[in-house]
Amino acid sequence: MAQPENLLYSKEHEWVKIDGDTGTVGITDYAQHSLGDIVYVELPKVGAQVSQSGNVGVVESVKAVSDLFTPVSGEVTEVNAALENDAAAVNRDPYGEGWLFKLKLKDGGETASLLSPADYEKISAEG
Amino acid sequence: MKKTALHGEHVAANARLVPFGGFEMPVQYAGILKEHDAVRHRAGLFDLSHMGQFVLEGDGVADWADELTINAVGTMKPMQARYNIFCNPAGGAHDDVIFYRLPDRWLLVVNASNADKMWAHLNAHLKPGVRLTNRHGENALIAIQGPKSVEMLQPHADVDLSAMKYYFCSEAHVFGKTAVLARTGYTGEDGFEIFVDGAHAPEIWSDLLQRHAAEGLEPCGLGARDVLRLEAGMPLYGHELTEEITPVQAGLRWALKLNKPAFIGKDALAAQVERDDYPRIAGLVMGGRAPAREGYPVFFGGAHAGEIRSGSLAPSVGNQNIATALLPKDAATIGTSVEVEIRGTRHPATVVATPFYKRPA
Structure with missing residues (x-):
């Protein structure tokens, strides 16, 4: 799957969609494929202050627990509650209904350290 | 890292490979949940060639094995298979295994991770009248598991599979190749385990998949196998059974035959059963x-x-x-x-x- 062009990416295989001062975060198609069948996600609490590259939760497949990092800092404003009963949405549609959480950006300048779609493509192709 | 005879099949199918018991083994093909579903409702094919396979021969095998294990070996009928456990003197488990009694020999299948330890253990206790051959990595083992196992395997086997009882086995031919077929498994479903020379394994594996893919036969990895065995309440060595966790603690009292003469671990296990406080x-x-x-x-x-x-x-x-x-x-x-x-x-x-x-x- 090609990387959506309207997103920015982290080396930890998260994406963020910047919309004004709001960021929407998820994991990439490469990440969901590597993890396999996702059965559970643990997301940060609404209102939590999170810092760029900080551990904010977990994504669990049948076999493994993987840490979830946030690609940008901010205050969590919303989490994808539908994943509680349908974590497999992250496998089906990682850039759409499988989004994880939204936050109010603390520092718009942080996005400079994130990867472009083309740069992320290179990283994920190397595995 | 060692490879099974089916390694090329796993690579060609783009399976995800992981180290397990010294071998590079498929943890999943299409996905653990899809593979699990195939085994519960249709059938799945597993490569278990990483498991240790020892051949035991000689008149003394039954008595010798009865001194080393907690379940009865000597009472096994020809062509019978039986789950058993080798224990240490404190009652902890060296390994859990299956004995298969053939007309002229026995097969002993041990866990991959314990194969070297078990080979040393058997040799350390070797007695006259018992000969051991290590076929680990040379013989292949393919399992077909699921409600459609009989239907899918029967056209390619020259024995009546529906007449074979659970935990019995037969010498047979599969796709014309010499094999031992056993109605055993580790999934909680009906199914068979096929022991063949490694040289014939890729052909049997690919023929079964090609001919029965349309009926839902799926290649399955160790990930699905672990979910299936856990649901079915079967212990996994290193988890529910260890050198410290005894078969009695693991809920395997049924496999402990205290009416047998002395065997390694008997006194400790008998005392544990008696106290019931573990x-x-x-x-x-x-x-x-x-x-x-x-x-x-x-x-x-x-x-x-x-x-x-x-x-x-x-x-x-x-x-x-x-x-x-x-x-x-x-x-x-x-x-x-x-x-x-x-x-x-x-x-x-x-x-x-x-x-x-x-x-x-």
């Missing part, structure tokens, strides 16, 4: 959506009581999260409420009877 493996169902994982602490009455030994989402147990835990007797009683600590938060769980899943009669 920590034991309990089945848990989690109350919430968070999976319990190996090593997570378990609390009973607010106090730390034990730890999770295996845990998984269980599609055949209402999509709940199930687990095993080693718990004191009072906490391990069916119906007891306990808590599992997951990343610092305690989550409710209930002790339930195992197996978690039984196939429809």
Whole structure:
């Protein structure tokens, strides 16, 4: 799957969609494929202050627990509650209904350290 | 890293490979949940060639093996298979195994991770009248598991599969190749295990898949196998059975034959049964959506009581999260409420009877 062009990416295989001062975060198609069948996600609490590259939760497949990092800092404003009963949405549609959480950006300048779609493509192709 | 005779098939199918028991083995093909579903409703094909295979020959095998194991070997009928456990003097498990009694020899299948240890153990206790041959990595082992196993395998085998009883075996030909077929498995479903020379394994594997893919036969990895065995209440060495966790603690009292003459571990196990005060493996169902994982602490009455030994989402147990835990007797009683600590938060769980899943009669 090609990387959506309207997103920015982290080396930890998260994406963020910047919309004004709001960021929407998820994991990439490469990440969901590597993890396999996702059965559970643990997301940060609404209102939590999170810092760029900080551990904010977990994504669990049948076999493994993987840490979830946030690609940008901010205050969590919303989490994808539908994943509680349908974590497999992250496998089906990682850039759409499988989004994880939204936050109010603390520092718009942080996005400079994130990867472009083309740069992320290179990283994920190397595995 | 060693490779099984089917390694090329796994690579060609783009399976995800991981190190296991010294071999590079497929953990999944299409996905653990899809493979699990195939085994429960149609059939799945597993490469188990990493497991240790020893051939035992000689008039003394039965008596010798009865001194080393907790279940009865000498009472096995020709063509019978039987689960058994080799213990240490304290009653802990060296390995859990299956003996297959053939007309002129015995097959002993041991866990891959224990194959070297078991080979040394058998040789250290070797007696006149017993000859051992190590076929680990040379003989292949393919399992077909699932309700359609008979239907899919019968056209390619020259014995009547539906007449073969559970935990019996037969010398046969599969696709014309010499094989031992056994009605055994580790999934909780009907199925067969096929012992063949490694040279013939790729052809049998690919022929079965090609001919029966349309009926839903799926290649399956160790990931699905672990979920299937946990649902079916079967112990996995290193988890529910270890050098420290005895078969009695693991709920395998049925396999312990205290009426046998002396065998390694007998006194310790008999005393444990008598006292009945030991920590034991309990089945848990989690109350919430968070999976319990190996090593997570378990609390009973607010106090730390034990730890999770295996845990998984269980599609055949209402999509709940199930687990095993080693718990004191009072906490391990069916119906007891306990808590599992997951990343610092305690989550409710209930002790339930195992197996978690039984196939429809």
